Amino acid sequence: MIKRSMGMMALVLAMAGGMAATGSARAADANVDCNLRFNLSGWSIIYKHAEGSGTITCDNGQKASVKIEVIGGGLTAGKYRIDNGKGEISHVRSVDDVFGDYVQAGAEAGVVKSGQAQLLTKGDTSLALAGTGEGVNLGVSVGKFSIKRP
Structure with missing residues:
Protein backbone atom coordinates (compact mmCIF):
# COMPACT_ATOMS: atom_id res chain seq x y z
CA MET A 1 0.00 0.00 0.00
CA ILE A 2 2.80 2.42 0.90
CA LYS A 3 4.69 1.57 -2.30
CA ARG A 4 1.54 2.20 -4.35
CA SER A 5 0.92 5.57 -2.61
CA MET A 6 4.55 6.61 -3.14
CA GLY A 7 4.30 5.62 -6.80
CA MET A 8 1.11 7.68 -7.22
CA MET A 9 2.70 10.65 -5.46
CA ALA A 10 5.75 10.45 -7.74
CA LEU A 11 3.47 10.34 -10.78
CA VAL A 12 1.45 13.36 -9.58
CA LEU A 13 4.63 15.34 -8.85
CA ALA A 14 6.09 14.46 -12.26
CA MET A 15 2.88 15.58 -14.00
CA ALA A 16 2.79 18.82 -11.98
CA GLY A 17 6.40 19.51 -12.89
CA GLY A 18 5.64 18.86 -16.54
CA MET A 19 2.68 21.25 -16.45
CA ALA A 20 4.76 23.96 -14.78
CA ALA A 21 7.45 23.53 -17.40
CA THR A 22 4.82 23.73 -20.17
CA GLY A 23 3.37 26.93 -18.65
CA SER A 24 6.86 28.44 -18.41
CA ALA A 25 7.56 27.40 -21.99
CA ARG A 26 4.36 29.11 -23.15
CA ALA A 27 5.33 32.33 -21.37
CA ALA A 28 8.82 32.11 -22.84
CA ASP A 29 7.37 31.50 -26.32
CA ALA A 30 5.40 34.78 -26.09
CA ASN A 31 8.35 36.85 -27.25
Missing part, protein backbone atom coordinates in the same frame (compact mmCIF):
# COMPACT_ATOMS: atom_id res chain seq x y z
CA VAL A 32 7.16 37.95 -30.70
CA ASP A 33 6.79 41.71 -31.18
CA CYS A 34 4.33 43.12 -33.71
CA ASN A 35 3.75 46.58 -35.15
CA LEU A 36 0.36 48.02 -36.10
CA ARG A 37 -0.04 50.78 -38.70
CA PHE A 38 -3.58 52.17 -38.86
CA ASN A 39 -6.00 54.92 -39.87
CA LEU A 40 -9.00 55.61 -37.64
CA SER A 41 -11.90 58.05 -37.62
CA GLY A 42 -14.73 58.52 -35.20
CA TRP A 43 -16.94 60.69 -33.08
CA SER A 44 -18.12 60.96 -29.51
CA ILE A 45 -21.02 62.54 -27.69
CA ILE A 46 -21.07 60.66 -24.38
CA TYR A 47 -20.93 57.47 -26.49
CA LYS A 48 -17.63 56.99 -28.35
CA HIS A 49 -17.36 55.16 -31.69
CA ALA A 50 -14.53 54.92 -34.22
CA GLU A 51 -13.64 52.58 -37.06
CA GLY A 52 -10.56 52.05 -39.14
CA SER A 53 -8.21 49.62 -40.76
CA GLY A 54 -4.56 48.75 -40.69
CA THR A 55 -1.78 46.23 -41.09
CA ILE A 56 0.07 44.21 -38.49
CA THR A 57 3.64 43.10 -39.15
CA CYS A 58 5.47 40.83 -36.70
CA ASP A 59 9.19 40.28 -36.26
CA ASN A 60 8.71 36.57 -37.01
CA GLY A 61 7.63 37.44 -40.59
CA GLN A 62 3.85 37.13 -40.08
CA LYS A 63 1.58 39.83 -41.46
CA ALA A 64 -2.18 40.51 -41.37
CA SER A 65 -4.67 43.12 -42.55
CA VAL A 66 -6.97 44.20 -39.71
CA LYS A 67 -10.19 46.05 -39.00
CA ILE A 68 -10.24 48.29 -35.91
CA GLU A 69 -13.25 49.34 -33.87
CA VAL A 70 -13.34 51.56 -30.79
CA ILE A 71 -16.46 51.60 -28.63
CA GLY A 72 -16.86 53.27 -25.26
CA GLY A 73 -18.51 55.89 -23.17
CA GLY A 74 -17.79 58.69 -20.78
CA LEU A 75 -17.73 62.45 -20.69
CA THR A 76 -16.57 63.05 -24.25
CA ALA A 77 -17.49 65.17 -27.24
CA GLY A 78 -15.88 65.53 -30.61
CA LYS A 79 -15.07 64.27 -34.05
CA TYR A 80 -11.58 63.15 -35.03
CA ARG A 81 -9.38 61.29 -37.47
CA ILE A 82 -6.03 59.57 -36.84
CA ASP A 83 -3.80 59.13 -39.89
CA ASN A 84 -0.74 56.89 -39.97
CA GLY A 85 -1.22 55.75 -36.40
CA LYS A 86 1.32 53.37 -34.93
CA GLY A 87 1.04 50.63 -32.38
CA GLU A 88 3.49 48.28 -30.73
CA ILE A 89 2.14 44.92 -29.59
CA SER A 90 4.21 42.85 -27.21
CA HIS A 91 4.07 39.50 -25.44
CA VAL A 92 2.48 37.40 -28.19
CA ARG A 93 3.42 34.05 -29.74
CA SER A 94 2.08 34.81 -33.24
CA VAL A 95 -0.02 37.29 -35.18
CA ASP A 96 -3.11 35.29 -34.14
CA ASP A 97 -2.64 36.48 -30.53
CA VAL A 98 -3.14 40.16 -31.44
CA PHE A 99 -6.82 39.77 -32.39
CA GLY A 100 -9.42 40.57 -29.75
CA ASP A 101 -10.56 43.31 -27.39
CA TYR A 102 -8.14 45.53 -25.50
CA VAL A 103 -9.20 47.55 -22.45
CA GLN A 104 -9.04 51.27 -23.15
CA ALA A 105 -9.17 54.27 -20.83
CA GLY A 106 -7.99 57.73 -21.70
CA ALA A 107 -8.23 61.45 -21.58
CA GLU A 108 -8.40 63.27 -24.89
CA ALA A 109 -7.87 66.92 -25.71
CA GLY A 110 -7.30 68.45 -29.09
CA VAL A 111 -8.47 71.13 -31.48
CA VAL A 112 -7.59 71.06 -35.21
CA LYS A 113 -4.51 68.83 -34.70
CA SER A 114 -5.49 65.97 -32.40
CA GLY A 115 -3.12 63.53 -30.78
CA GLN A 116 -3.50 60.12 -29.23
CA ALA A 117 -1.15 58.07 -27.04
CA GLN A 118 -2.43 55.15 -25.00
CA LEU A 119 -1.37 51.89 -23.45
CA LEU A 120 -3.98 49.12 -23.70
CA THR A 121 -4.00 45.55 -22.41
CA LYS A 122 -5.56 42.21 -23.24
CA GLY A 123 -4.43 39.76 -20.56
CA ASP A 124 -0.63 39.61 -20.78
CA THR A 125 -0.59 41.27 -24.21
CA SER A 126 0.14 45.02 -24.33
CA LEU A 127 -0.67 47.48 -27.10
CA ALA A 128 0.96 50.92 -27.06
CA LEU A 129 -0.73 53.35 -29.49
CA ALA A 130 0.43 56.68 -30.86
CA GLY A 131 -0.95 58.82 -33.62
CA THR A 132 -1.80 62.31 -34.78
CA GLY A 133 -4.65 63.61 -36.86
CA GLU A 134 -7.27 66.31 -37.18
CA GLY A 135 -10.45 67.15 -35.41
CA VAL A 136 -11.90 68.29 -32.13
CA ASN A 137 -11.95 65.91 -29.21
CA LEU A 138 -12.38 66.60 -25.52
CA GLY A 139 -13.19 64.39 -22.55
CA VAL A 140 -12.52 61.26 -20.56
CA SER A 141 -13.66 57.84 -21.73
CA VAL A 142 -13.48 54.11 -21.03
CA GLY A 143 -14.10 51.40 -23.57
CA LYS A 144 -12.58 48.77 -25.78
CA PHE A 145 -10.24 48.82 -28.74
CA SER A 146 -10.94 45.79 -30.94
CA ILE A 147 -8.63 44.33 -33.54
CA LYS A 148 -10.52 42.02 -35.91
CA ARG A 149 -9.96 40.20 -39.16
CA PRO A 150 -11.51 42.07 -42.12
